[in-house]
Amino acid sequence: MKYCSQCRADITWAIPAGDNRHRNMCTACDIIFYDNPRIVAGTLPVYQSKILLCKRAISPRKGYWTLPAGFMENGESTEHAALRETQEEANATVKLNGLYSVITVPHISQVHMFFLAELPTPEYSSGEESLEVELFSPEDIPWDEIAFPTVTETLRLFLANQPGPHVFNITPDMAIDAGHD
Amino acid sequence: MKYCSQCRADITWAIPAGDNRHRNMCTACDIIFYDNPRIVAGTLPVYQSKILLCKRAISPRKGYWTLPAGFMENGESTEHAALRETQEEANATVKLNGLYSVITVPHISQVHMFFLAELPTPEYSSGEESLEVELFSPEDIPWDEIAFPTVTETLRLFLANQPGPHVFNITPDMAIDAGHD
Numbered sequence: 001m002k003y004c005s006q007c008r009a010d011i012t013w014a015i016p017a018g019d020n021r022h023r024n025m026c027t028a029c030d031i032i033f034y035d036n037p038r039i040v041a042g043t044l045p046v047y048q049s050k051i052l053l054c055k056r057a058i059s060p061r062k063g064y065w066t067l068p069a070g071f072m073e074n075g076e077s078t079e080h081a082a083l084r085e086t087q088e089e090a091n092a093t094v095k096l097n098g099l100y101s102v103i104t105v106p107h108i109s110q111v112h113m114f115f116l117a118e119l120p121t122p123e124y125s126s127g128e129e130s131l132e133v134e135l136f137s138p139e140d141i142p143w144d145e146i147a148f149p150t151v152t153e154t155l156r157l158f159l160a161n162q163p164g165p166h167v168f169n170i171t172p173d174m175a176i177d178a179g180h181d
Numbered sequence: 182m183k184y185c186s187q188c189r190a191d192i193t194w195a196i197p198a199g200d201n202r203h204r205n206m207c208t209a210c211d212i213i214f215y216d217n218p219r220i221v222a223g224t225l226p227v228y229q230s231k232i233l234l235c236k237r238a239i240s241p242r243k244g245y246w247t248l249p250a251g252f253m254e255n256g257e258s259t260e261h262a263a264l265r266e267t268q269e270e271a272n273a274t275v276k277l278n279g280l281y282s283v284i285t286v287p288h289i290s291q292v293h294m295f296f297l298a299e300l301p302t303p304e305y306s307s308g309e310e311s312l313e314v315e316l317f318s319p320e321d322i323p324w325d326e327i328a329f330p331t332v333t334e335t336l337r338l339f340l341a342n343q344p345g346p347h348v349f350n351i352t353p354d355m356a357i358d359a360g361h362d
Binding site: 005008073077079099128169 | 182183184185186187188189192199202214215216217218219220252253254255256257258259260261279280283285287288290292294309346348350
């Protein structure tokens with residue numbers, strides 16, 4: 001951030017009065033620009049013990065497999081975001097069965113929330129952001145080709161029959177080179 | 182948002198190629214500025230069956246009672262944000278006992294997350310954003326003076342012994358005039 005989006009003046013990186021963190025502040029009109037973590041919402045869709053995964057058609061981690069998920073938008077609920085992303089990425093209409101994981105990734109300022117979901121019928125196809133969409137038996141999960149550690153951990157807990165919700169963090173040493181853009 | 186924070190050109194409100202939502206876009210350098218929901222993290226601190234509430238010293242809802250909570254910051258976890266806010270608003274050091282409520286407030290694009298917490302000793306005082314901090318017996322909760330509906334609902338569920346976590350939404354008709362700034 002270089003210039004004020006309200007008055008075009010220069011931005012400075014400083015601690016506002018009464019605050020204890022650096023923020024982007026306008027040098028002319030004194031507006032403070034806050035930047036906060038973003039929520040990624042998604043589902044773990046199950047059809048007859050198989051799990052629906054999407055092969056990513058876009059960066060980051062193009063060509064790797066993920067659970068359907070994406071950034072929550074203003075004005076929607078976490079559940080709505082999870083259902084919408086599942087529809088957009090896999091053309092799949094699922095029924096939610098509860099929040100399963102809430103995983104903070106502090107080094108990229110994201111919170112990933114996955115809901116368990118039932119895929120009532122095996123109807124799905126690749127959305128614009130997916131190269132392929134496929135149902136995987138537990139023994140066939142492509143562990144070495146999973147896009148993000150939050151997906152790996154969510155799948156691992158689910159397949160170990162660990163009842164959720166699970167609330168934890170992913171630290172940089174657990175992270176692969178994903179999610180930075 | 183009027184001007185591009187990278188190049189000072191005019192901003193337009195339009196749907197980017199490949200997207201389906203209006204975004205703030207630069208008319209010169211084509212940067213897209215995304216705006217996403219923010220997380221408010223807090224605790225429900227309990228000491229010997231009493232609940233710690235803070236009377237707000239700042240807008241919105243100055244003078245009303247709330248659970249200690251505030252905006253999650255970049256680089257921290259949800260738990261860290263909840264503990265930090267409890268320290269800042271009530272000078273109270275608590276131990277977290279699990280995620281209890283995840284409440285989306287779509288009309289203000291916020292997700293409020295409250296963790297159950299134990300206050301090991303009755304040590305607390307008003308932080309900068311609180312006028313008073315006080316332990317309330319369940320029968321003394323000032324229901325008519327609670328700052329935000331997410332706090333009311335979280336307290337109500339807890340006092341009804343409903344095991345969490347609870348994931349739901351607050352709609353505008355349930356909301357009082359809070360949280361809009």
